[in-house]
Amino acid sequence: MAKSYHGLFVGLVTLDLIYLADSPPQNNQKIVATDYTAAAGGPATNAGVTFSYLGNTATVAGVVGSHSMTHLIKSDLADRQVQIVDLHPTINSPPPVSSIIVTQGTGERAVISMNATKIQTSSASLPTNILDNVDIVLIDGHQMTVGKEIAIAAKAKNIPVAIDGGSWKSGFEHILPYVDYAICSSNFFPPNCRQEADIFTYLGEFAIPYIAITHGEQPITYNLRGERGEIEVPQLQAVDTLGAGDIFHGAFCHYIIQENRNFTDALACAADIAALSCGSFGTRHWMK
Numbered sequence: 001m002a003k004s005y006h007g008l009f010v011g012l013v014t015l016d017l018i019y020l021a022d023s024p025p026q027n028n029q030k031i032v033a034t035d036y037t038a039a040a041g042g043p044a045t046n047a048g049v050t051f052s053y054l055g056n057t058a059t060v061a062g063v064v065g066s067h068s069m070t071h072l073i074k075s076d077l078a079d080r081q082v083q084i085v086d087l088h089p090t091i092n093s094p095p096p097v098s099s100i101i102v103t104q105g106t107g108e109r110a111v112i113s114m115n116a117t118k119i120q121t122s123s124a125s126l127p128t129n130i131l132d133n134v135d136i137v138l139i140d141g142h143q144m145t146v147g148k149e150i151a152i153a154a155k156a157k158n159i160p161v162a163i164d165g166g167s168w169k170s171g172f173e174h175i176l177p178y179v180d181y182a183i184c185s186s187n188f189f190p191p192n193c194r195q196e197a198d199i200f201t202y203l204g205e206f207a208i209p210y211i212a213i214t215h216g217e218q219p220i221t222y223n224l225r226g227e228r229g230e231i232e233v234p235q236l237q238a239v240d241t242l243g244a245g246d247i248f249h250g251a252f253c254h255y256i257i258q259e260n261r262n263f264t265d266a267l268a269c270a271a272d273i274a275a276l277s278c279g280s281f282g283t284r285h286w287m288k
Helices: 043-053 070-079 144-156 172-178 196-204 244-256 263-277
Strands: 006-010 014-021 035-041 057-062 082-086 097-103 109-112 136-139 161-165 181-185 210-215 218-224 227-231
Touching: 006 043, 006 144, 006 244, 014 070, 035 043, 035 070, 043 057, 043 082, 043 136, 043 161, 043 244, 070 082, 136 144, 136 244, 144 161, 144 172, 161 172, 161 244, 181 196, 181 244, 196 210, 196 218, 210 263, 218 263, 227 263, 244 263
Parallel strands: 006 057, 006 136, 014 097, 057 082, 136 161, 161 181, 181 210
Antiparallel strands: 014 035, 097 109, 210 218, 218 227
16 A cells, blocks of 8 residues: 655635636626536645545645635535645635636636735744644745745755746745745746746756646656756546646645655656546546
């Protein structure tokens, strides 16, 4: 039986309302969805759910609060056996809600959402034992102050730190010195970076040993201690691409800490899991 690990996933917690429809609505148009689901969401959250599903213990650190809507988030994560460290448990404002329309036939999605800009919290809310028995940390950049403190503490304890670089967020430059694995999307453009070579150069200046950039259905490009390469990803007819990047990050965290698994193996295996998730509607159905 494979060993179980403990991962800490730091960042955004949302409530995702996901609709399947023939197409997104036009101005002043009403459409009827053919399917619907609701789940906890956010990059770190979906990564944590994936990590748990793959046989590990996952803890998500983010702002949830005490609003009545949060019971949907809490019940979903409880069902997925994901623990929550609530960084602001007394806040009573509604959680960030994402409304997503997935186009039936192509798997493309249209999203309107709130990020964590209005619910930033300080490191004072962190439990002192938050890194106890943790084997890997993933930070999505939506709670930058807390993310930095956790990254510093993890580095001191020799716990590997990964980032989900979905897009550049101010403050990432303070976390990057403590990062072991920078797994970014093709939309991740640090200051003065205009093309992929600039991104590799920028991240390399922080002495990050393992860097990868995903491109959806196109090959993953990577830099492994100065060695560049590509990894092919599975080709399929996608039903729903929502959350595939988040799921990729959670699967990467699972595979990279397995014995006898190297960086490129972990990327390839994570791509297989992300592709699997694109074969069904929503961010949870693929787990069935």
